[in-house]
Amino acid sequence: MKVSAEILNLIPYKPGKPIAETQRDYGLKEVIKLASNENPLGPSPKAIEAVKLFLMQQHRYPDSVGYELVQKISEVWRVPASQVALGNGSNEIIDLLIRIYCEPGDSILTSESAFIAYQVCAQAARVRVRTVPLRSDLTMDLKAIADYFFRNPTMNIRMIFIPNPNNPTGTLVGGEELDEFLVRLGNRDDVLLVFDEAYTEFVRDKNFKEAARFYKDYSNVLVLKTFSKVYGMAGLRLGALLAPEYVLEYYNRVRNPFNINDLAQVAGISALEDEEYIANSQKTVWEGLDYFYKELTRLKLPYYPSQANFVLFDTKRNAEQAYVNLLKKGLILRPVQNYGFKTFLRMTVGKMEENKKAIIAIEKMLTEVSEVG
Numbered sequence: 001m002k003v004s005a006e007i008l009n010l011i012p013y014k015p016g017k018p019i020a021e022t023q024r025d026y027g028l029k030e031v032i033k034l035a036s037n038e039n040p041l042g043p044s045p046k047a048i049e050a051v052k053l054f055l056m057q058q059h060r061y062p063d064s065v066g067y068e069l070v071q072k073i074s075e076v077w078r079v080p081a082s083q084v085a086l087g088n089g090s091n092e093i094i095d096l097l098i099r100i101y102c103e104p105g106d107s108i109l110t111s112e113s114a115f116i117a118y119q120v121c122a123q124a125a126r127v128r129v130r131t132v133p134l135r136s137d138l139t140m141d142l143k144a145i146a147d148y149f150f151r152n153p154t155m156n157i158r159m160i161f162i163p164n165p166n167n168p169t170g171t172l173v174g175g176e177e178l179d180e181f182l183v184r185l186g187n188r189d190d191v192l193l194v195f196d197e198a199y200t201e202f203v204r205d206k207n208f209k210e211a212a213r214f215y216k217d218y219s220n221v222l223v224l225k226t227f228s229k230v231y232g233m234a235g236l237r238l239g240a241l242l243a244p245e246y247v248l249e250y251y252n253r254v255r256n257p258f259n260i261n262d263l264a265q266v267a268g269i270s271a272l273e274d275e276e277y278i279a280n281s282q283k284t285v286w287e288g289l290d291y292f293y294k295e296l297t298r299l300k301l302p303y304y305p306s307q308a309n310f311v312l313f314d315t316k317r318n319a320e321q322a323y324v325n326l327l328k329k330g331l332i333l334r335p336v337q338n339y340g341f342k343t344f345l346r347m348t349v350g351k352m353e354e355n356k357k358a359i360i361a362i363e364k365m366l367t368e369v370s371e372v373g
């Protein structure tokens, strides 16, 4: 059977290497995984309790619309319940939005080194991915993105994806640049502006403007939220879409009716309520980042200050060799060659004792893998 060129050329998303696999591959007992921007604290204890209770209900189909969870999201995030839909992680939402709004041959537009899920989902839907270069400080160039849109009307650019902050760079866009972008592209009916806000709870930069707060002022601004990061539920798969009703109308038509199992639904409600856990998660990340900055500076390894729960740093070595060397020491970081960074690794903030062990492993690696020009 013939498949399309896009599918033939599709490079599948490569997740962080799992702990159990690393233990098997290298015969290790203790492995630290700082590779997937997960919450190192484990799930919220309140979410665990809720899931335990709901295990007894698993012979039933889940609530298809996630009524209780949507109400809770509406209350905690201060958004109308009619503008909230749920997804099996934000990845599913990205996938469905592209399928809804793009036909084969249409385009999506984003930045170079933007979160790779947009590319994978677009290609699977035979949609072209157009990118604009990052600035030298690895921030997205919103002006260049808007210029690109207006210069290329024949490309049928249907959606613009703005991961804010971005993964794997940890940088954000905000301030006047964002205002100007919205003046130029907001309220158009031929393009959707999708703000992917997976890490906003970790942002410390005062320049930041959260789309979850301003999307209501525009007819074409959408926001993706995830429960995989600050809410500590990456395994349960839960994401949310904040969008005008006309978008949700189509979204709810195409999604699988039971895309969110009810363990994720009840865990989500409890996680949203657990303010202490969220505050702890933020504190863990901020202290961990500051520790990493200090240690990376000591090791003379350049890094990009991050507004998320990870840091992108330059090993000054072949990143694949550095990565494998660290795996053998029981430390899983994330290679980012697929984002165009040949000597960089991405390191998620863990618990402080994990962070310390990671730095010890990296310091040892530096003496074993030779530096490149």
Ligand SMILES: *Cc1c(COP(=O)(O)O)cnc(C)c1O
Pocket: 037, 088, 089, 090, 091, 092, 115, 163, 165, 166, 167, 196, 198, 225, 226, 227, 228, 229, 234, 238, 239
């Ligand atoms: C981690 C991450 C997500 C979350 O994806 P899920 O499918 O919800 O786990 C979304 N966007 C970005 C930019 C991310 O880094």
